[in-house]
Amino acid sequence: MDTDAARTRILDAAEELFYAQGVQAVGMDAVRTTAGVTLRRLYQLFPSKDDLVEAYLDRRDRRWLADLADHVDAVAGTPAGRVLAVYDWLADWFARPGFRGCAFVNSYGELGATAPGVAAAARRHKEALRDYLTGLADDAGGPAGTGVRLALLAEGAITLAALTRTPAPAAEAREVARLLLTGAGART
Amino acid sequence: MDTDAARTRILDAAEELFYAQGVQAVGMDAVRTTAGVTLRRLYQLFPSKDDLVEAYLDRRDRRWLADLADHVDAVAGTPAGRVLAVYDWLADWFARPGFRGCAFVNSYGELGATAPGVAAAARRHKEALRDYLTGLADDAGGPAGTGVRLALLAEGAITLAALTRTPAPAAEAREVARLLLTGAGART
């Protein structure tokens, strides 16, 4: 098995286990077993668990935002429709088996106080989401500040969907987002 | 020292340490030292760490909601003003030193997958908040479903305030809440 394949398998295993159980609940041995690589190889590619955790978050950040953007781009609707498509995608995500909230929020709560790299990764992720939503809001002609409010709604929906174990918060957030775009102050 | 005083000191220490550093990062020995009780006493009152964690969450749930309700009750305004006071209180909370997001969300991310008691406590807390906000929304004459949307906004604000380390999300959430109460569909 070449290096790239091993890297991918390790990151796949880490993501599956860390997301489902929390970082601290998963030992390096479990990652090794799930990935099917040797412990030596694991430490060659990721010299410490911290490195592996940050690599896991980095890859998930890129993939999550790319998946979201792909879904939005697949919607050939009005700019406002593209904004609402964000919450449809969230609803899909919430309904997927194994959904357990935002990996970054979870990791931040668990490790943010002691691992600066984790805290920074979580911040970067949320900033990227806010910037993306701000772009969509601007395209849709929403009033200034709509982007951060859309992010607020998405964030609340993710957390509440995780805790209540239903995708319903996505629809609620979508409805409020619709109000923000078409309501007082907005040029529809 | 009598039993009640020891209980209080232990819960104070547990809350301070668990909230600041995460549950798994704090050993029972650290709780003992901070509380100034003997290890034997600690285990007499809380037979396992799980018990201590659940007691910590239970007490925090009650106190947090009571503090919020106290602040809302201290506002002698209109019913809609009482709703908005929730977000003013959140802004206060976000600005307090040591603020690190919602203790329940943090604990859920860390332990929810393996500790059913923690997951249940987090769910109960969020349900209680949603019910409280629904009551306020009904008093203010908001349309049906406003309560859960207010909860959505509060949740997003808490998470984003923790990650961005600014109290600004509270003001954003307040503004959207105002829109929900006075905007389309609402009987002002």
Add this chain to the structure above:
DNA sequence: GTCGAGTGAGAACGGTCGTTCTCACGACGT
């Protein structure tokens, strides 16, 4: 064929954590 470098598999190590045990001491009933 022989040598050497790298690999696979897992044992080993140092540290920490949750929990329990030891043991000397002090308060209290008689």
Add this chain to the structure above:
DNA sequence: ACGTCGTGAGAACGACCGTTCTCACTCGAC
């Protein structure tokens, strides 16, 4: 005064975790 029971302080125990080491083995270079 004396025995007894509960307490305080901390050592001890078993388990686990992150990380490193050992060692037999494979495979390519000369």
